[in-house]
Structures are given as C-alpha cells and as structure tokens.
Amino acid sequence: MRPLTLLPFAVFALIHAASALLVSSKDGTQIWAEAKGNPRNPHFVWIHGYLLSSLVFDKLFEDETYLNNLYMVRYDIRGFGQSDKPLNAASYQSARFAEDFDAVVQAFNLHKPFAAGWSYGGTIFTDIYALHGNGVVSGFVYLAALDSTSATSSVSQPLALNTLPNLTQDANVTLYNTAEIGFVEGTIYHPSTLSFETRVAWIGLGAVIPQVVKSNLLNRTQDTTRLFAEGGPSLPVLYVAGLRDALLNDTALVELLRPKFKRFEVLTLPDSGHAVFLEGFEEVRSSVLQFVHSVIDRVSFTLISPSYLVTNLVAKPSLKGVDARRNSFGGCTGGT
Numbered sequence: 001m002r003p004l005t006l007l008p009f010a011v012f013a014l015i016h017a018a019s020a021l022l023v024s025s026k027d028g029t030q031i032w033a034e035a036k037g038n039p040r041n042p043h044f045v046w047i048h049g050y051l052l053s054s055l056v057f058d059k060l061f062e063d064e065t066y067l068n069n070l071y072m073v074r075y076d077i078r079g080f081g082q083s084d085k086p087l088n089a090a091s092y093q094s095a096r097f098a099e100d101f102d103a104v105v106q107a108f109n110l111h112k113p114f115a116a117g118w119s120y121g122g123t124i125f126t127d128i129y130a131l132h133g134n135g136v137v138s139g140f141v142y143l144a145a146l147d148s149t150s151a152t153s154s155v156s157q158p159l160a161l162n163t164l165p166n167l168t169q170d171a172n173v174t175l176y177n178t179a180e181i182g183f184v185e186g187t188i189y190h191p192s193t194l195s196f197e198t199r200v201a202w203i204g205l206g207a208v209i210p211q212v213v214k215s216n217l218l219n220r221t222q223d224t225t226r227l228f229a230e231g232g233p234s235l236p237v238l239y240v241a242g243l244r245d246a247l248l249n250d251t252a253l254v255e256l257l258r259p260k261f262k263r264f265e266v267l268t269l270p271d272s273g274h275a276v277f278l279e280g281f282e283e284v285r286s287s288v289l290q291f292v293h294s295v296i297d298r299v300s301f302t303l304i305s306p307s308y309l310v311t312n313l314v315a316k317p318s319l320k321g322v323d324a325r326r327n328s329f330g331g332c333t334g335g336t
C-alpha cells in the first residue's frame with residue numbers, strides 16, 4: 001500500500017483517539033477510565049454491570065456510528081475490573097460512587113454528560129442524585145438496569161436470586177464456578193451474542209473481585225429520594241427493556257420507574273436478553289442517539305451556556321490522571 005492510501009485511516013484513528021487513565025477519586029481510590037471519540041460531540045458515559053467491567057462495552061467503543069456521534073467515556077466502578085477494590089464496607093457508601101463519577105467527569109473535562117447504566121450500573125444514577133441532585137447530568141439511559149440495590153429482590157428473575165448467594169459465598173468453589181458461568185450465560189438470550197473469547201473474559205472478570213467486595217457491592221444501601229423528587233419532574237430518562245432478560249424482570253422495572261419520571265421513554269426489545277446493548281445493537285444505538293439529540297436540540301433552543309461552548313468548542317481537553325492501558329487488576333486494600 002502506498003503511504004497516501006493510508007491517510008484516511010490515520011485521520012480516522014486521530015479523530016477516534018482513545019485515552020485511558022487511572023483517575024483518583026476523592027477518597028484516593030483509583031478508578032480506571034477511558035474516553036474515545038470527539039470531545040465536541042455530546043458527552044456520554046457508559047457504566048457496566050455486576051461482576052463485569054467496562055470491557056463489556058468493547059463493541060460500542062469500536063463502532064463508527066457511536067464514535068461519530070458521541071464522545072464515548074467508560075469506567076470501571078470501584079470494586080470491579082481495573083479499578084481499586086477496597087475491602088472495607090465503608091468504602092462502598094453511596095457517596096463514594098458519586099465521587100467516582102465526579103472524578104471521571106473532571107478527568108475528561110465532561111460537561112453535563114449523559115449516562116447509560118447496564119443492570120447494576122443503573123444504581124449509580126441514584127448515588128449521583130443522592131449527592132448532587134439536578135445539574136450534573138443531561139439524561140439517563142437504563143439498559144435493563146436497576147434503580148437501586150434494594151430493588152434487587154423484587155425485580156430479579158429466579159435465576160439471579162438463586163445465583164447471587166452462590167456467587168458471594170466463600171466456602172465452595174464448585175458452587176461458585178457453576179454460578180459464575182450460569183450468571184454470564186444468563187446475560188444473553190442468543191448464544192451467538194458472545195464469542196468464546198468474550199465469554200471467558202467476562203467469566204474471568206468475576207475472579208478479580210474478592211468475595212467480600214462482591215458482598216459489599218450488593219449490601220450497600222442507597223436512597224432514591226432525590227433521584228425521584230428532583231429528577232422526576234425534568235430529567236430525561238430512556239429505559240431499554242429486554243423481554244427475554246433471564247436475570248431481571250425489565251417489565252416490572254419499567255412499571256416501577258414509569259410513574260417516577262415525567263420524561264420517560266421506553267424501548268422494548270422482544271427478542272433480547274439482559275445484554276440489550278449487544279442483542280439489540282442497532283435498535284439501542286438508534287434510540288440512544290435519538291434520545292441524546294432530542295434532549296440537546298431542546299436545550300439549544302432555550303440556552304447554550306457559555307461554559308458548554310468553552311468546553312466543547314474552544315478548550316482542548318486537558319486530561320487529569322495517570323495514563324493507564326489495560327494492564328492491572330487494581331489494588332485490594334483496607335481491612336474488612
């Protein structure tokens with residue numbers, strides 16, 4: 001290939017350059033985070049689910065349509081993936097999760113980002129609102145997601161309810177392995193959705209989390225009061241429901257959340273399991289982009305804040321964190 005023919009690829013790579021960082025949260029916990037795409041696009045943060053990491057969004061972070069439309073950001077929730085996994089329960093208080101989100105927002109200079117949470121990832125929205133209320137985000141996308149950890153028992157399918165105790169116990173490896181494999185298999189309805197490589201990577205993500213951390217993450221308490229009281233009247237929310245979800249009852253979650261939010265949209269995928277962003281890839285992508293653009297168009301009619309212009313049109317992003325390609329499992333410290 002002559003050098004000139006490589007130019008378009010070089011330009012594409014430049015436009016969609018990725019930055020991966022270890023970001024310090026307020027309590028010193030190191031959070032692994034990555035941004036990819038053009039910072040002039042709407043800012044969008046993806047938050048993964050239980051026992052997994054932001055690795056689950058790999059396909060989205062390679063997708064040109066997503067990258068051409070959004071500034072794509074993802075991070076590993078504390079306790080998961082490459083982020084630190086403090087052992088003590090105090091490190092899993094609600095405010096810590098909101099501070100982790102804040103640290104990611106600051107590191108990549110995000111302005112009122114949208115956020116999507118898959119499954120357990122949806123609980124982070126409650127943490128953000130409990131600490132800050134309105135003004136931090138532009139909208140939430142629940143991807144077959146929970147609103148809080150306390151909802152787990154009432155909206156989980158039997159598979160999840162029977163699996164969670166086996167996943168968090170510390171006495172029987174056979175029981176754990178069966179539960180972990182069953183849990184990952186339970187995220188999909190169509191077996192072909194996950195390649196063998198992806199499947200074992202997802203299963204392996206459970207192994208880097210100490211058992212006590214797995215429990216701390218489930219046992220933490222949250223308060224949805226501010227999310228519903230302040231977000232309810234004005235926050236744009238999109239819920240993506242998979243009717244073949246084997247882990248959560250998305251219909252029950254929609255029934256629970258619809259009365260709470262005035263601006264509530266639902267995308268129902270009859271043929272998708274729990275991993276709606278993969279099993280309904282194109283439909284979810286169109287809905288997410290439509291949702292973002294409808295909110296932005298409405299905002300730009302009423303006001304464009306000077307800080308938005310500075311952030312998005314003038315300032316170059318200044319990244320605040322330590323460069324961190326995928327290479328570690330994070331630290332596990334702090335007594336139980």
Ligand SMILES: *[C@@H]1O[C@H](CO)[C@@H](O)[C@H](O)[C@H]1NC(C)=O
Pocket residue numbers: 159162163166175178179182
């Ligand atoms: C969890 O363990 C119990 C035995 O303690 C077993 O009866 C049950 O089938 C297990 N659940 C799953 C989903 O494997």
Ligand SMILES: *[C@@H]1O[C@H](CO)[C@@H](O)[C@H](O)[C@H]1NC(C)=O
Pocket residue numbers: 172173174175
């Ligand atoms: C561990 O769990 C398996 C599967 O339920 C069971 O067959 C086995 O007896 C258990 N082992 C111990 C040591 O309890």
Ligand SMILES: *[C@@H]1O[C@H](CO)[C@@H](O)[C@H](O)[C@H]1NC(C)=O
Pocket residue numbers: 089212215216219
């Ligand atoms: C989490 O909660 C369960 C059920 O209430 C309890 O059995 C378990 O000991 C708790 N785990 C931790 C680490 O606090």
Ligand SMILES: *[C@@H]1O[C@H](CO)[C@@H](O)[C@H](O)[C@H]1NC(C)=O
Pocket residue numbers: 249251252255
């Ligand atoms: C899911 O929740 C809906 C609404 O509450 C209920 O009608 C349905 O029976 C539930 N499905 C399952 C499989 O539990």
